[in-house]
Amino acid sequence: MPDAVAATTRLRILVMPGAYPVATQPWISGLAEGLLEAGHRVEVLATPSDAPGSKAGPEARRLLQGLHRVPTRPANMLRRLLASFALLRAAPQGVRPRIVRTLYPWRGGLRGTLLRDIFLAGAAPHDVFYDIIHAHLGVNGVRASVLLDAGLLRGRLVVSFHGSDATRPLTSRRAKRYRRLFACAALVTAPSRFLADRLEELGCPAHKLIVQPSGVDLSRFVFRARREPEDGSVRILSVGRLAEQKGHRIAVEAVAGLRVRRPNVRYDIVGEGSQREPLEALIRERGLEAHVRLLGQRSHADVHARLEGAHVFLQPSVRGRTGSREALGVAVLEAQASGVPVLASDLGGLPEAVTPEALVPAGDVEALRCRLDALIGAPDTWEARGRAGCDLVSKTFDQRALLARWQEHCVRLARGS
Numbered sequence: 001m002p003d004a005v006a007a008t009t010r011l012r013i014l015v016m017p018g019a020y021p022v023a024t025q026p027w028i029s030g031l032a033e034g035l036l037e038a039g040h041r042v043e044v045l046a047t048p049s050d051a052p053g054s055k056a057g058p059e060a061r062r063l064l065q066g067l068h069r070v071p072t073r074p075a076n077m078l079r080r081l082l083a084s085f086a087l088l089r090a091a092p093q094g095v096r097p098r099i100v101r102t103l104y105p106w107r108g109g110l111r112g113t114l115l116r117d118i119f120l121a122g123a124a125p126h127d128v129f130y131d132i133i134h135a136h137l138g139v140n141g142v143r144a145s146v147l148l149d150a151g152l153l154r155g156r157l158v159v160s161f162h163g164s165d166a167t168r169p170l171t172s173r174r175a176k177r178y179r180r181l182f183a184c185a186a187l188v189t190a191p192s193r194f195l196a197d198r199l200e201e202l203g204c205p206a207h208k209l210i211v212q213p214s215g216v217d218l219s220r221f222v223f224r225a226r227r228e229p230e231d232g233s234v235r236i237l238s239v240g241r242l243a244e245q246k247g248h249r250i251a252v253e254a255v256a257g258l259r260v261r262r263p264n265v266r267y268d269i270v271g272e273g274s275q276r277e278p279l280e281a282l283i284r285e286r287g288l289e290a291h292v293r294l295l296g297q298r299s300h301a302d303v304h305a306r307l308e309g310a311h312v313f314l315q316p317s318v319r320g321r322t323g324s325r326e327a328l329g330v331a332v333l334e335a336q337a338s339g340v341p342v343l344a345s346d347l348g349g350l351p352e353a354v355t356p357e358a359l360v361p362a363g364d365v366e367a368l369r370c371r372l373d374a375l376i377g378a379p380d381t382w383e384a385r386g387r388a389g390c391d392l393v394s395k396t397f398d399q400r401a402l403l404a405r406w407q408e409h410c411v412r413l414a415r416g417s
Contacts, residue, residue, distance in 0.1 A: 319363070337390055
């Protein structure tokens, strides 16, 4: 479709991210904000987020103006039931039967749906037709399909999978729900070819599936060649949740093995999560308190500043116990856009996100230690490696170009072509 046609078609779009805003998913705000700037009407159906670091930035605040607020489920089971009945009683008479349809046992059992979908159903803008209903993550796609089937939403469903929602083994119940979702959806997106192949294995028809990476706002990053620091202090950085699949333990062990040969190495990890205490214990056990820091969740501005000061970026992802794998890795894209040489695991979608020379066998501490040692010891290669990574991101992951492509897909769907 010519760009001129996409530019003159104005769509009404409903975004379903589950909770909003979420600091760890800035691409959701970025994608929706780009559609707003293009003149489309964008609304959000979500529970307001109270997660750490979820304070609304400029993009999120603009989207919150079109928020359909999903009530937070009461923690107490009895209160949830009472709130559910109160929601039904308050709903317009003609809408109540449709809300009740979301409670049918085939959808996963009365207990599972009553305590989840009914709150979403009560907040759904049932009297509006949307050109696009865009659900982020498989679980929200399933919920959107339930609302569509019940007549509480109207429009064409697009579902964007992001990673663990497709890489973890599925229970028979979830596999059944995904099959219904794939039948209902007009379009399914994956951030990498790796995840798209996985979705095909799960039953998604190939003709409904496209690869749509999250991308990087290149205007926020300027390539800067890395040089050997005068004081010899090499700063290594990782950014990501403190979760098992991020592989931070592997990186800490690799840095521990470098301590004698590279005493001036400093490794910072930005992120928060369930693995904080085990990582803190490992750092103490290896005597790395002066070398490794867990910095917690930081603002995008702070992360950007740390990328500017880093000499090496690590993305040491591993396969989680549940089978989850890295679908792509936005952080490693941003590092390359800044000109930082990277080392990343050869796992999941990461081989699509970095140059071949950046890949390291996933979960192999010794391999990572050797490759890190070699990279630190060859500062004359940092500029070329950084440039190669930056060129890859500019060519393949430019957010502006990806947004234009995404807009074209949305317009095609809306026009039924």
